[in-house]
Amino acid sequence: MxxxxxxxxxxxxxxxxxxxxxxxxxxxxxxxxxxxxxxxxxxxxxxxxxxxxxxxxxxxxxxxxxxxxxxxxxxxxxxxxxxxxxxxxxxxxARIEVRTLPCRVSRKERLNHDVMRLFLKLPENQRLRFLAGQYLDFILRDGRRRAFSIANAPHEDAELELHIRHVPGGEFTAYVFDSMPEKSILRIQGPLGTFFLREDSDRPVIMMGGGTGFAPLKGMIEHAIHRGFDRPIALYWGVRARRDLYLADLPETWSKRLPSFRFVPVLSEPDPDWHGRTGFVHTAVLEDHPDPSGYDVYMSGPPIMVEAGRIALEAAGLARDRMFSDAFEYAAHPKAKDDGAA
CATH class of the missing domain: 3.10.20.30 (Beta-grasp domain)
Incomplete structure:
Protein backbone atom coordinates (compact mmCIF):
# COMPACT_ATOMS: atom_id res chain seq x y z
CA MET A 1 0.00 0.00 0.00
CA ALA A 94 11.72 20.06 -10.63
CA ARG A 95 11.58 21.60 -14.11
CA ILE A 96 14.86 20.01 -15.27
CA GLU A 97 14.94 16.43 -16.50
CA VAL A 98 17.43 14.04 -14.88
CA ARG A 99 18.97 12.01 -17.69
CA THR A 100 21.24 8.98 -18.00
CA LEU A 101 23.68 9.33 -20.91
CA PRO A 102 26.94 7.93 -22.25
CA CYS A 103 29.85 10.33 -22.48
CA ARG A 104 33.40 10.33 -23.79
CA VAL A 105 36.46 11.65 -21.94
CA SER A 106 37.63 14.30 -24.39
CA ARG A 107 40.49 15.73 -22.31
CA LYS A 108 42.39 15.25 -19.06
CA GLU A 109 44.39 18.12 -17.56
CA ARG A 110 46.52 17.89 -14.42
CA LEU A 111 45.91 21.10 -12.46
CA ASN A 112 48.27 20.50 -9.53
CA HIS A 113 49.71 17.69 -7.45
CA ASP A 114 46.34 16.09 -6.64
CA VAL A 115 43.62 17.62 -8.85
CA MET A 116 42.72 16.50 -12.37
CA ARG A 117 40.40 18.42 -14.66
CA LEU A 118 38.23 16.11 -16.75
CA PHE A 119 36.25 17.21 -19.80
CA LEU A 120 33.33 15.05 -20.92
CA LYS A 121 31.73 15.10 -24.35
CA LEU A 122 28.13 13.96 -24.77
CA PRO A 123 26.82 12.20 -27.89
CA GLU A 124 26.31 14.31 -31.01
CA ASN A 125 23.25 16.58 -30.77
CA GLN A 126 22.89 15.90 -27.02
CA ARG A 127 23.17 18.52 -24.29
CA LEU A 128 22.71 18.23 -20.54
CA ARG A 129 20.52 21.02 -19.22
CA PHE A 130 21.60 21.96 -15.68
CA LEU A 131 21.72 24.78 -13.14
CA ALA A 132 25.04 26.36 -12.17
CA GLY A 133 26.37 24.39 -9.17
CA GLN A 134 24.60 21.05 -9.67
CA TYR A 135 26.43 17.72 -9.86
CA LEU A 136 26.36 14.46 -11.81
CA ASP A 137 26.92 10.80 -11.02
CA PHE A 138 29.24 8.43 -12.81
CA ILE A 139 27.50 5.05 -12.92
CA LEU A 140 30.20 2.39 -12.65
CA ARG A 141 30.01 -1.07 -14.20
CA ASP A 142 29.14 -2.70 -10.88
CA GLY A 143 26.31 -0.22 -10.27
CA ARG A 144 28.16 1.93 -7.76
CA ARG A 145 28.10 5.69 -8.23
CA ARG A 146 30.63 8.47 -7.88
CA ALA A 147 29.39 12.06 -7.78
CA PHE A 148 31.23 15.16 -8.99
CA SER A 149 30.17 18.79 -9.24
CA ILE A 150 29.87 20.35 -12.67
CA ALA A 151 32.51 23.10 -12.83
CA ASN A 152 31.38 24.90 -15.97
CA ALA A 153 28.48 27.29 -16.45
CA PRO A 154 25.30 26.07 -18.17
CA HIS A 155 25.83 28.23 -21.28
CA GLU A 156 29.20 26.53 -21.92
CA ASP A 157 27.66 23.11 -22.46
CA ALA A 158 29.69 21.72 -25.39
CA GLU A 159 31.62 19.79 -22.73
CA LEU A 160 31.13 19.09 -19.04
CA GLU A 161 34.03 20.07 -16.77
CA LEU A 162 34.83 18.22 -13.54
CA HIS A 163 37.59 18.71 -10.93
CA ILE A 164 38.68 15.39 -9.46
CA ARG A 165 40.91 15.18 -6.41
CA HIS A 166 43.11 12.11 -5.98
CA VAL A 167 42.73 10.41 -2.62
CA PRO A 168 44.96 7.53 -1.50
CA GLY A 169 42.80 4.41 -1.49
CA GLY A 170 40.16 5.99 -3.72
CA GLU A 171 39.57 3.36 -6.40
CA PHE A 172 37.83 5.59 -8.93
CA THR A 173 40.15 8.57 -8.56
CA ALA A 174 43.17 6.26 -8.87
CA TYR A 175 41.71 5.06 -12.17
CA VAL A 176 41.19 8.64 -13.35
CA PHE A 177 44.76 9.66 -12.49
CA ASP A 178 46.69 6.52 -13.37
CA SER A 179 45.01 4.59 -16.15
CA MET A 180 41.90 6.24 -17.63
CA PRO A 181 42.72 6.98 -21.28
CA GLU A 182 41.27 9.89 -23.17
CA LYS A 183 38.29 8.83 -25.33
CA SER A 184 37.12 6.45 -22.59
CA ILE A 185 33.36 5.90 -22.65
CA LEU A 186 31.55 6.34 -19.33
CA ARG A 187 27.93 6.55 -18.22
CA ILE A 188 26.59 9.54 -16.28
CA GLN A 189 23.33 10.59 -14.68
CA GLY A 190 22.39 14.19 -14.01
CA PRO A 191 21.93 16.94 -13.24
CA LEU A 192 21.45 16.26 -9.53
CA GLY A 193 21.15 18.25 -6.32
CA THR A 194 19.58 21.53 -5.26
CA PHE A 195 22.85 23.44 -4.83
CA PHE A 196 22.68 26.13 -7.49
CA LEU A 197 22.86 29.90 -7.85
CA ARG A 198 19.56 31.55 -6.86
CA GLU A 199 18.92 34.18 -9.51
CA ASP A 200 15.65 35.40 -8.01
CA SER A 201 17.40 37.03 -5.03
CA ASP A 202 18.73 40.58 -4.79
CA ARG A 203 21.09 39.86 -1.87
CA PRO A 204 24.88 40.13 -2.10
CA VAL A 205 26.59 36.74 -2.24
CA ILE A 206 29.26 35.07 -0.10
CA MET A 207 30.77 31.84 -1.44
CA MET A 208 32.80 29.59 0.83
CA GLY A 209 34.67 26.67 -0.70
CA GLY A 210 37.01 24.03 0.65
CA GLY A 211 39.41 22.14 -1.64
CA THR A 212 37.67 21.05 -4.83
CA GLY A 213 34.51 22.59 -3.43
CA PHE A 214 35.82 25.36 -5.67
CA ALA A 215 34.35 23.50 -8.68
CA PRO A 216 30.62 24.28 -8.36
CA LEU A 217 31.40 27.83 -7.19
CA LYS A 218 33.44 28.34 -10.37
CA GLY A 219 30.38 27.35 -12.40
CA MET A 220 28.20 29.76 -10.42
CA ILE A 221 30.59 32.69 -10.83
CA GLU A 222 31.00 32.15 -14.56
CA HIS A 223 27.23 31.91 -14.88
CA ALA A 224 26.86 35.17 -12.93
CA ILE A 225 29.29 36.88 -15.30
CA HIS A 226 27.41 35.55 -18.31
CA ARG A 227 24.11 36.80 -16.89
CA GLY A 228 25.50 40.25 -16.09
CA PHE A 229 25.04 40.04 -12.30
CA ASP A 230 25.45 43.34 -10.50
CA ARG A 231 25.29 41.85 -7.01
CA PRO A 232 28.57 41.74 -5.05
CA ILE A 233 30.15 38.28 -4.88
CA ALA A 234 32.89 37.41 -2.38
CA LEU A 235 34.64 34.05 -2.82
CA TYR A 236 36.51 32.58 0.17
CA TRP A 237 38.54 29.51 -0.80
CA GLY A 238 40.01 27.46 2.02
CA VAL A 239 42.91 25.07 1.31
CA ARG A 240 45.89 23.73 3.22
CA ALA A 241 48.80 25.26 1.31
CA ARG A 242 49.46 27.61 -1.60
CA ARG A 243 50.00 24.68 -3.99
CA ASP A 244 46.38 23.61 -3.42
CA LEU A 245 45.11 26.81 -5.07
CA TYR A 246 44.74 25.35 -8.55
CA LEU A 247 43.53 27.60 -11.42
CA ALA A 248 44.77 30.43 -9.21
CA ASP A 249 44.71 33.01 -12.02
CA LEU A 250 40.99 32.60 -12.67
CA PRO A 251 39.75 34.89 -9.85
CA GLU A 252 41.77 37.80 -11.26
CA THR A 253 40.15 37.21 -14.65
CA TRP A 254 36.72 37.16 -13.02
CA SER A 255 37.37 40.42 -11.19
CA LYS A 256 38.00 42.17 -14.52
CA ARG A 257 34.61 41.04 -15.83
CA LEU A 258 32.70 41.35 -12.56
CA PRO A 259 33.73 44.59 -10.80
CA SER A 260 31.89 43.66 -7.60
CA PHE A 261 33.81 40.36 -7.28
CA ARG A 262 36.28 39.80 -4.41
CA PHE A 263 38.57 36.78 -3.89
CA VAL A 264 39.99 35.76 -0.50
CA PRO A 265 42.19 32.62 -0.34
CA VAL A 266 42.57 31.20 3.17
CA LEU A 267 45.37 28.76 4.06
CA SER A 268 45.21 26.47 7.08
CA GLU A 269 48.86 25.31 6.84
CA PRO A 270 50.62 28.27 5.19
CA ASP A 271 54.22 28.41 4.07
CA PRO A 272 56.43 30.98 5.87
CA ASP A 273 56.29 33.31 2.85
CA TRP A 274 52.47 33.44 2.78
CA HIS A 275 51.16 36.89 3.73
CA GLY A 276 47.46 36.32 3.12
CA ARG A 277 44.65 35.04 5.34
CA THR A 278 45.13 31.94 7.48
CA GLY A 279 43.04 29.65 9.66
CA PHE A 280 39.48 28.42 9.15
CA VAL A 281 37.67 29.68 6.09
CA HIS A 282 34.42 30.38 7.95
CA THR A 283 36.36 32.47 10.48
CA ALA A 284 37.70 34.63 7.66
CA VAL A 285 34.17 35.08 6.32
CA LEU A 286 32.87 36.28 9.68
CA GLU A 287 35.87 38.54 10.30
CA ASP A 288 34.93 40.40 7.11
CA HIS A 289 31.15 40.05 7.53
CA PRO A 290 30.32 40.01 11.26
CA ASP A 291 26.64 40.50 10.43
CA PRO A 292 25.88 38.13 7.51
CA SER A 293 22.10 38.39 7.89
CA GLY A 294 21.66 40.29 4.63
CA TYR A 295 23.59 37.83 2.45
CA ASP A 296 23.03 34.64 0.49
CA VAL A 297 25.79 32.20 1.45
CA TYR A 298 26.88 29.23 -0.66
CA MET A 299 29.13 26.61 0.95
CA SER A 300 30.80 23.71 -0.85
CA GLY A 301 33.39 21.32 0.51
CA PRO A 302 33.99 18.70 3.20
CA PRO A 303 31.09 18.16 5.64
CA ILE A 304 33.10 19.39 8.63
CA MET A 305 33.74 22.72 6.87
CA VAL A 306 30.14 23.11 5.75
CA GLU A 307 28.77 22.26 9.19
CA ALA A 308 31.19 24.61 10.97
CA GLY A 309 30.16 27.36 8.58
CA ARG A 310 26.47 26.67 9.07
CA ILE A 311 26.72 26.78 12.88
CA ALA A 312 28.86 29.94 12.93
CA LEU A 313 26.79 31.82 10.37
CA GLU A 314 23.50 30.95 12.04
CA ALA A 315 24.89 32.11 15.38
CA ALA A 316 25.87 35.39 13.70
CA GLY A 317 22.32 35.97 12.49
CA LEU A 318 22.04 34.36 9.04
CA ALA A 319 18.73 32.56 8.48
CA ARG A 320 18.99 28.90 7.50
CA ASP A 321 16.98 29.45 4.34
CA ARG A 322 19.67 31.85 3.06
CA MET A 323 22.39 29.19 3.37
CA PHE A 324 22.90 26.81 0.47
CA SER A 325 25.37 23.98 0.74
CA ASP A 326 26.93 21.00 -0.98
CA ALA A 327 28.85 18.79 1.44
CA PHE A 328 30.87 15.84 0.18
CA GLU A 329 33.26 13.28 1.58
CA TYR A 330 36.99 13.11 0.86
CA ALA A 331 37.10 9.40 1.55
CA ALA A 332 37.80 6.01 0.00
CA HIS A 333 34.36 4.76 1.01
CA PRO A 334 31.86 3.03 -1.29
CA LYS A 335 28.92 5.08 -0.03
CA ALA A 336 30.61 8.48 0.02
CA LYS A 337 29.38 11.05 -2.44
CA ASP A 338 32.72 10.50 -4.15
CA ASP A 339 36.19 9.33 -3.31
CA GLY A 340 37.95 12.60 -3.75
CA ALA A 341 36.20 15.30 -5.74
CA ALA A 342 33.71 18.07 -5.62
Whole structure:
Protein backbone atom coordinates (compact mmCIF):
# COMPACT_ATOMS: atom_id res chain seq x y z
CA MET A 1 0.00 0.00 0.00
CA UNK A 2 1.36 3.42 -0.96
CA UNK A 3 1.38 6.40 1.40
CA UNK A 4 0.12 9.88 0.57
CA UNK A 5 2.41 12.86 1.16
CA UNK A 6 1.37 16.51 1.34
CA UNK A 7 3.81 19.44 1.36
CA UNK A 8 3.27 22.82 2.99
CA UNK A 9 3.07 25.64 2.11
CA UNK A 10 3.09 24.60 -1.58
CA UNK A 11 0.23 22.08 -1.12
CA UNK A 12 1.78 19.55 -3.47
CA UNK A 13 0.82 15.90 -3.15
CA UNK A 14 2.63 12.73 -4.16
CA UNK A 15 2.55 9.01 -3.40
CA UNK A 16 5.33 6.87 -1.96
CA UNK A 17 5.51 3.16 -2.73
CA UNK A 18 6.38 0.64 0.04
CA UNK A 19 10.09 0.80 0.85
CA UNK A 20 10.65 3.91 -1.27
CA UNK A 21 12.31 7.00 0.21
CA UNK A 22 10.49 10.31 0.26
CA UNK A 23 13.10 11.91 -1.98
CA UNK A 24 13.04 9.15 -4.60
CA UNK A 25 9.26 9.35 -4.81
CA UNK A 26 9.27 13.15 -5.01
CA UNK A 27 11.85 13.21 -7.80
CA UNK A 28 9.97 10.52 -9.70
CA UNK A 29 6.82 12.64 -9.61
CA UNK A 30 8.38 16.03 -10.30
CA UNK A 31 8.20 17.49 -6.78
CA UNK A 32 11.23 19.69 -6.06
CA UNK A 33 12.34 18.69 -2.57
CA UNK A 34 15.79 20.04 -1.60
CA UNK A 35 18.62 17.50 -1.48
CA UNK A 36 22.36 17.04 -1.82
CA UNK A 37 24.38 13.90 -1.11
CA UNK A 38 21.45 11.41 -1.02
CA UNK A 39 23.36 9.51 1.67
CA UNK A 40 22.03 11.03 4.90
CA UNK A 41 25.21 12.98 5.60
CA UNK A 42 24.98 16.53 4.26
CA UNK A 43 21.65 17.63 5.76
CA UNK A 44 20.51 19.47 2.63
CA UNK A 45 17.30 17.41 2.55
CA UNK A 46 16.38 18.05 6.21
CA UNK A 47 12.64 18.73 6.31
CA UNK A 48 10.04 19.29 9.05
CA UNK A 49 7.78 16.31 9.65
CA UNK A 50 4.51 17.98 10.63
CA UNK A 51 2.34 14.86 10.69
CA UNK A 52 2.97 11.13 10.40
CA UNK A 53 5.84 8.73 11.03
CA UNK A 54 8.92 7.62 9.09
CA UNK A 55 11.53 4.90 9.42
CA UNK A 56 15.21 4.78 8.43
CA UNK A 57 15.91 1.23 7.22
CA UNK A 58 19.35 2.21 5.87
CA UNK A 59 20.49 3.50 9.27
CA UNK A 60 22.08 6.53 7.56
CA UNK A 61 20.93 9.39 9.80
CA UNK A 62 24.20 11.20 10.49
CA UNK A 63 22.80 14.59 9.47
CA UNK A 64 20.00 14.40 12.06
CA UNK A 65 22.49 15.14 14.83
CA UNK A 66 21.73 18.55 16.34
CA UNK A 67 18.52 18.97 14.33
CA UNK A 68 15.10 19.66 15.92
CA UNK A 69 13.11 16.56 16.88
CA UNK A 70 10.55 17.06 14.11
CA UNK A 71 13.23 16.89 11.38
CA UNK A 72 13.40 14.09 8.84
CA UNK A 73 15.95 13.34 6.12
CA UNK A 74 13.93 12.79 2.96
CA UNK A 75 16.80 11.04 1.17
CA UNK A 76 16.72 8.23 3.75
CA UNK A 77 13.25 8.41 5.33
CA UNK A 78 10.70 5.76 4.35
CA UNK A 79 7.14 6.61 5.44
CA UNK A 80 5.15 4.22 7.59
CA UNK A 81 2.03 6.40 7.45
CA UNK A 82 0.62 9.28 5.43
CA UNK A 83 2.70 12.44 6.00
CA UNK A 84 2.56 16.21 5.99
CA UNK A 85 5.93 17.87 5.35
CA UNK A 86 6.92 21.48 6.00
CA UNK A 87 9.43 22.22 3.26
CA UNK A 88 10.65 25.03 1.04
CA UNK A 89 10.45 23.38 -2.36
CA UNK A 90 12.90 24.08 -5.18
CA UNK A 91 10.76 24.56 -8.25
CA UNK A 92 13.68 25.22 -10.60
CA UNK A 93 15.08 21.72 -10.07
CA ALA A 94 11.72 20.06 -10.63
CA ARG A 95 11.58 21.60 -14.11
CA ILE A 96 14.86 20.01 -15.27
CA GLU A 97 14.94 16.43 -16.50
CA VAL A 98 17.43 14.04 -14.88
CA ARG A 99 18.97 12.01 -17.69
CA THR A 100 21.24 8.98 -18.00
CA LEU A 101 23.68 9.33 -20.91
CA PRO A 102 26.94 7.93 -22.25
CA CYS A 103 29.85 10.33 -22.48
CA ARG A 104 33.40 10.33 -23.79
CA VAL A 105 36.46 11.65 -21.94
CA SER A 106 37.63 14.30 -24.39
CA ARG A 107 40.49 15.73 -22.31
CA LYS A 108 42.39 15.25 -19.06
CA GLU A 109 44.39 18.12 -17.56
CA ARG A 110 46.52 17.89 -14.42
CA LEU A 111 45.91 21.10 -12.46
CA ASN A 112 48.27 20.50 -9.53
CA HIS A 113 49.71 17.69 -7.45
CA ASP A 114 46.34 16.09 -6.64
CA VAL A 115 43.62 17.62 -8.85
CA MET A 116 42.72 16.50 -12.37
CA ARG A 117 40.40 18.42 -14.66
CA LEU A 118 38.23 16.11 -16.75
CA PHE A 119 36.25 17.21 -19.80
CA LEU A 120 33.33 15.05 -20.92
CA LYS A 121 31.73 15.10 -24.35
CA LEU A 122 28.13 13.96 -24.77
CA PRO A 123 26.82 12.20 -27.89
CA GLU A 124 26.31 14.31 -31.01
CA ASN A 125 23.25 16.58 -30.77
CA GLN A 126 22.89 15.90 -27.02
CA ARG A 127 23.17 18.52 -24.29
CA LEU A 128 22.71 18.23 -20.54
CA ARG A 129 20.52 21.02 -19.22
CA PHE A 130 21.60 21.96 -15.68
CA LEU A 131 21.72 24.78 -13.14
CA ALA A 132 25.04 26.36 -12.17
CA GLY A 133 26.37 24.39 -9.17
CA GLN A 134 24.60 21.05 -9.67
CA TYR A 135 26.43 17.72 -9.86
CA LEU A 136 26.36 14.46 -11.81
CA ASP A 137 26.92 10.80 -11.02
CA PHE A 138 29.24 8.43 -12.81
CA ILE A 139 27.50 5.05 -12.92
CA LEU A 140 30.20 2.39 -12.65
CA ARG A 141 30.01 -1.07 -14.20
CA ASP A 142 29.14 -2.70 -10.88
CA GLY A 143 26.31 -0.22 -10.27
CA ARG A 144 28.16 1.93 -7.76
CA ARG A 145 28.10 5.69 -8.23
CA ARG A 146 30.63 8.47 -7.88
CA ALA A 147 29.39 12.06 -7.78
CA PHE A 148 31.23 15.16 -8.99
CA SER A 149 30.17 18.79 -9.24
CA ILE A 150 29.87 20.35 -12.67
CA ALA A 151 32.51 23.10 -12.83
CA ASN A 152 31.38 24.90 -15.97
CA ALA A 153 28.48 27.29 -16.45
CA PRO A 154 25.30 26.07 -18.17
CA HIS A 155 25.83 28.23 -21.28
CA GLU A 156 29.20 26.53 -21.92
CA ASP A 157 27.66 23.11 -22.46
CA ALA A 158 29.69 21.72 -25.39
CA GLU A 159 31.62 19.79 -22.73
CA LEU A 160 31.13 19.09 -19.04
CA GLU A 161 34.03 20.07 -16.77
CA LEU A 162 34.83 18.22 -13.54
CA HIS A 163 37.59 18.71 -10.93
CA ILE A 164 38.68 15.39 -9.46
CA ARG A 165 40.91 15.18 -6.41
CA HIS A 166 43.11 12.11 -5.98
CA VAL A 167 42.73 10.41 -2.62
CA PRO A 168 44.96 7.53 -1.50
CA GLY A 169 42.80 4.41 -1.49
CA GLY A 170 40.16 5.99 -3.72
CA GLU A 171 39.57 3.36 -6.40
CA PHE A 172 37.83 5.59 -8.93
CA THR A 173 40.15 8.57 -8.56
CA ALA A 174 43.17 6.26 -8.87
CA TYR A 175 41.71 5.06 -12.17
CA VAL A 176 41.19 8.64 -13.35
CA PHE A 177 44.76 9.66 -12.49
CA ASP A 178 46.69 6.52 -13.37
CA SER A 179 45.01 4.59 -16.15
CA MET A 180 41.90 6.24 -17.63
CA PRO A 181 42.72 6.98 -21.28
CA GLU A 182 41.27 9.89 -23.17
CA LYS A 183 38.29 8.83 -25.33
CA SER A 184 37.12 6.45 -22.59
CA ILE A 185 33.36 5.90 -22.65
CA LEU A 186 31.55 6.34 -19.33
CA ARG A 187 27.93 6.55 -18.22
CA ILE A 188 26.59 9.54 -16.28
CA GLN A 189 23.33 10.59 -14.68
CA GLY A 190 22.39 14.19 -14.01
CA PRO A 191 21.93 16.94 -13.24
CA LEU A 192 21.45 16.26 -9.53
CA GLY A 193 21.15 18.25 -6.32
CA THR A 194 19.58 21.53 -5.26
CA PHE A 195 22.85 23.44 -4.83
CA PHE A 196 22.68 26.13 -7.49
CA LEU A 197 22.86 29.90 -7.85
CA ARG A 198 19.56 31.55 -6.86
CA GLU A 199 18.92 34.18 -9.51
CA ASP A 200 15.65 35.40 -8.01
CA SER A 201 17.40 37.03 -5.03
CA ASP A 202 18.73 40.58 -4.79
CA ARG A 203 21.09 39.86 -1.87
CA PRO A 204 24.88 40.13 -2.10
CA VAL A 205 26.59 36.74 -2.24
CA ILE A 206 29.26 35.07 -0.10
CA MET A 207 30.77 31.84 -1.44
CA MET A 208 32.80 29.59 0.83
CA GLY A 209 34.67 26.67 -0.70
CA GLY A 210 37.01 24.03 0.65
CA GLY A 211 39.41 22.14 -1.64
CA THR A 212 37.67 21.05 -4.83
CA GLY A 213 34.51 22.59 -3.43
CA PHE A 214 35.82 25.36 -5.67
CA ALA A 215 34.35 23.50 -8.68
CA PRO A 216 30.62 24.28 -8.36
CA LEU A 217 31.40 27.83 -7.19
CA LYS A 218 33.44 28.34 -10.37
CA GLY A 219 30.38 27.35 -12.40
CA MET A 220 28.20 29.76 -10.42
CA ILE A 221 30.59 32.69 -10.83
CA GLU A 222 31.00 32.15 -14.56
CA HIS A 223 27.23 31.91 -14.88
CA ALA A 224 26.86 35.17 -12.93
CA ILE A 225 29.29 36.88 -15.30
CA HIS A 226 27.41 35.55 -18.31
CA ARG A 227 24.11 36.80 -16.89
CA GLY A 228 25.50 40.25 -16.09
CA PHE A 229 25.04 40.04 -12.30
CA ASP A 230 25.45 43.34 -10.50
CA ARG A 231 25.29 41.85 -7.01
CA PRO A 232 28.57 41.74 -5.05
CA ILE A 233 30.15 38.28 -4.88
CA ALA A 234 32.89 37.41 -2.38
CA LEU A 235 34.64 34.05 -2.82
CA TYR A 236 36.51 32.58 0.17
CA TRP A 237 38.54 29.51 -0.80
CA GLY A 238 40.01 27.46 2.02
CA VAL A 239 42.91 25.07 1.31
CA ARG A 240 45.89 23.73 3.22
CA ALA A 241 48.80 25.26 1.31
CA ARG A 242 49.46 27.61 -1.60
CA ARG A 243 50.00 24.68 -3.99
CA ASP A 244 46.38 23.61 -3.42
CA LEU A 245 45.11 26.81 -5.07
CA TYR A 246 44.74 25.35 -8.55
CA LEU A 247 43.53 27.60 -11.42
CA ALA A 248 44.77 30.43 -9.21
CA ASP A 249 44.71 33.01 -12.02
CA LEU A 250 40.99 32.60 -12.67
CA PRO A 251 39.75 34.89 -9.85
CA GLU A 252 41.77 37.80 -11.26
CA THR A 253 40.15 37.21 -14.65
CA TRP A 254 36.72 37.16 -13.02
CA SER A 255 37.37 40.42 -11.19
CA LYS A 256 38.00 42.17 -14.52
CA ARG A 257 34.61 41.04 -15.83
CA LEU A 258 32.70 41.35 -12.56
CA PRO A 259 33.73 44.59 -10.80
CA SER A 260 31.89 43.66 -7.60
CA PHE A 261 33.81 40.36 -7.28
CA ARG A 262 36.28 39.80 -4.41
CA PHE A 263 38.57 36.78 -3.89
CA VAL A 264 39.99 35.76 -0.50
CA PRO A 265 42.19 32.62 -0.34
CA VAL A 266 42.57 31.20 3.17
CA LEU A 267 45.37 28.76 4.06
CA SER A 268 45.21 26.47 7.08
CA GLU A 269 48.86 25.31 6.84
CA PRO A 270 50.62 28.27 5.19
CA ASP A 271 54.22 28.41 4.07
CA PRO A 272 56.43 30.98 5.87
CA ASP A 273 56.29 33.31 2.85
CA TRP A 274 52.47 33.44 2.78
CA HIS A 275 51.16 36.89 3.73
CA GLY A 276 47.46 36.32 3.12
CA ARG A 277 44.65 35.04 5.34
CA THR A 278 45.13 31.94 7.48
CA GLY A 279 43.04 29.65 9.66
CA PHE A 280 39.48 28.42 9.15
CA VAL A 281 37.67 29.68 6.09
CA HIS A 282 34.42 30.38 7.95
CA THR A 283 36.36 32.47 10.48
CA ALA A 284 37.70 34.63 7.66
CA VAL A 285 34.17 35.08 6.32
CA LEU A 286 32.87 36.28 9.68
CA GLU A 287 35.87 38.54 10.30
CA ASP A 288 34.93 40.40 7.11
CA HIS A 289 31.15 40.05 7.53
CA PRO A 290 30.32 40.01 11.26
CA ASP A 291 26.64 40.50 10.43
CA PRO A 292 25.88 38.13 7.51
CA SER A 293 22.10 38.39 7.89
CA GLY A 294 21.66 40.29 4.63
CA TYR A 295 23.59 37.83 2.45
CA ASP A 296 23.03 34.64 0.49
CA VAL A 297 25.79 32.20 1.45
CA TYR A 298 26.88 29.23 -0.66
CA MET A 299 29.13 26.61 0.95
CA SER A 300 30.80 23.71 -0.85
CA GLY A 301 33.39 21.32 0.51
CA PRO A 302 33.99 18.70 3.20
CA PRO A 303 31.09 18.16 5.64
CA ILE A 304 33.10 19.39 8.63
CA MET A 305 33.74 22.72 6.87
CA VAL A 306 30.14 23.11 5.75
CA GLU A 307 28.77 22.26 9.19
CA ALA A 308 31.19 24.61 10.97
CA GLY A 309 30.16 27.36 8.58
CA ARG A 310 26.47 26.67 9.07
CA ILE A 311 26.72 26.78 12.88
CA ALA A 312 28.86 29.94 12.93
CA LEU A 313 26.79 31.82 10.37
CA GLU A 314 23.50 30.95 12.04
CA ALA A 315 24.89 32.11 15.38
CA ALA A 316 25.87 35.39 13.70
CA GLY A 317 22.32 35.97 12.49
CA LEU A 318 22.04 34.36 9.04
CA ALA A 319 18.73 32.56 8.48
CA ARG A 320 18.99 28.90 7.50
CA ASP A 321 16.98 29.45 4.34
CA ARG A 322 19.67 31.85 3.06
CA MET A 323 22.39 29.19 3.37
CA PHE A 324 22.90 26.81 0.47
CA SER A 325 25.37 23.98 0.74
CA ASP A 326 26.93 21.00 -0.98
CA ALA A 327 28.85 18.79 1.44
CA PHE A 328 30.87 15.84 0.18
CA GLU A 329 33.26 13.28 1.58
CA TYR A 330 36.99 13.11 0.86
CA ALA A 331 37.10 9.40 1.55
CA ALA A 332 37.80 6.01 0.00
CA HIS A 333 34.36 4.76 1.01
CA PRO A 334 31.86 3.03 -1.29
CA LYS A 335 28.92 5.08 -0.03
CA ALA A 336 30.61 8.48 0.02
CA LYS A 337 29.38 11.05 -2.44
CA ASP A 338 32.72 10.50 -4.15
CA ASP A 339 36.19 9.33 -3.31
CA GLY A 340 37.95 12.60 -3.75
CA ALA A 341 36.20 15.30 -5.74
CA ALA A 342 33.71 18.07 -5.62
Missing amino acids: SFKIRTLPAEHRFDVEPGETLLAAALRQGVGLPYGCRDGKCGSCATRLLEGRVDYPSGQTEALEGQPEDTCLTCQAVPVSDLVLGVREVAAV
